[in-house]
Amino acid sequence: MAKNIGSSSSSSTSTLKELEIMYGGDSGWVEPRTLCHHLNKLCSHLSHIPIPSSPCTRCDHTSENWLCLCCKDVLCSRFVNKHMLEHYQESDHCLALSYSDLSVWCFSCDAYLDAQVILQLRPVYEIAYLLKFGEAPPLRTI
Ligand SMILES: [Zn+2]
Numbered sequence: 435m436a437k438n439i440g441s442s443s444s445s446s447t448s449t450l451k452e453l454e455i456m457y458g459g460d461s462g463w464v465e466p467r468t469l470c471h472h473l474n475k476l477c478s479h480l481s482h483i484p485i486p487s488s489p490c491t492r493c494d495h496t497s498e499n500w501l502c503l504c505c506k507d508v509l510c511s512r513f514v515n516k517h518m519l520e521h522y523q524e525s526d527h528c529l530a531l532s533y534s535d536l537s538v539w540c541f542s543c544d545a546y547l548d549a550q551v552i553l554q555l556r557p558v559y560e561i562a563y564l565l566k567f568g569e570a571p572p573l574r575t576i
């Protein structure tokens with residue numbers, strides 16, 4: 435009958451500690467945030483988004499672009515012509531999804547957001563994943 439919730443937490447904590455020692459510190463890896471106060475800027479029609487191979491609307495660059503989650507423009511990265519960054523500076527559209535690895539970046543938070551944990555982001559993450567890989571994302575066990 436007992437569900438044993440949390441009974442295995444001691445071993446997973448020690449594993450986490452080991453990972454922190456291996457990858458922590460100056461490796462540059464930052465945990466994505468699970469909280470962002472700019473989600474009110476999200477476009478309310480994210481069930482239809484451009485395909486991941488869409489070109490940048492400003493320079494026609496075709497790979498590793500970002501999708502603005504506020505107006506659904508596709509714009510290139512800061513490593514190409516910085517059009518997503520420019521767009522944020524002009525319009526304050528701070529939420530963008532990377533079509534290269536499907537991570538979500540908030541320019542205002544200056545941080546990655548966890549699209550599988552933040553409920554408002556999960557639907558568009560799943561649609562982008564489906565468009566990119568042709569299948570639904572695997573369920574992550576938390
Ligand atoms: Zn934010």
Ligand SMILES: [Zn+2]
Binds near residue numbers: 515
């Ligand atoms: Zn561009």
Ligand SMILES: [Zn+2]
Binds near residue numbers: 502503504505506527
């Ligand atoms: Zn926008």
